[in-house]
Amino acid sequence: MKKIQLVTTTFLMATLLISGVTLASADEVRDVTTTGQIEFTPNTDEESVVIPPETDPDVEIDPEVPGTTGPLSLVKAVTMDFGSQVISNQDQTYNMVAETANLADGSGQVPYVSFAQVQDTRGSNAGWVLSVSISDFSSTTQNNILTGAQISLNDPTIQYAGSNTTNAPSSHTSGLQLIPNAGSVPVMTAETGQGAGVSSVVWGNQADLNTQAADNSIEVIENSAIQLFVPGSTAKDATTYTSTLSWELTSTPGADA
Secondary structure (H helix, E strand, C coil): CHHHHHHHHHHHHHHHHHCCCCCCCCCCCCCCCCCCCCCCCCCCCCECCCCCCCCCCCEECCCCCCCCECCEEEEECCCCCCCCCCCCCCCEEEEEECCEEEECCCCCEEECCEEEEEEECCCCCCCEEEEEEECCCECCCCCCECCCCEEEECCCEEEECCCCHHHCCEECCCCEEECCCCCCEEEEEECCCCCCEEEEEEECCHHHHHHHHHCCCCCCCEEEEEEEEECCCCCCCCCCCECCEEEEEECCCCCCC
16 A cells, blocks of 8 residues: 555656646745835914024023914014113114023023014925014104104024025015015015925024123113114104014015015
């Protein structure tokens, strides 16, 4: 019985080989490619957080309007205080009192550069324009308008919080004048293909502000990048004159924004 069984097995193997049937498994596979995927949509719900343009000192700054969300928002603007000045019959230019910011560790406030910040999380790269206008400096007294007063914005810089610097917007030219009731002027412009992420136009030199703060003889720390000109011929009452700055962010880039 054993001899017959052996012959039968040999015969079957020979038959399979002759007929071309392969007994081995499929070809070996050692290289495979697959895909990874993520989809992004415009950010409409996440609350905006101001990203300070200067990392030193370490400060925390609240949004101009609490609860601001995207996808295209102006999260920070500038409040301009030109201090208390003596009435003069001569033309005068006054530096802005430096704005302050809260230190992140809660230990107090420090002088900080002034800036306006736009956050764009639309994902469309459609561009935008940030503009500002001002009203008259006025009061409720007899000489209620500071006729001829105007603000100058000097030496602006752009701080762009993005790895692709070609996406950074552009700033206005130095010496831009804000003339009351003369309409809005652009201060930061992102052409089509620019402005995605966090962009700031900055006025002021933080190192200079730090130096002033360290000098105990200086009572009022000033930011000379923002100045107010008042003609000597303008009658001035002993009171406070105020102006409204209107900041506007539009999603259409270019001169016709």
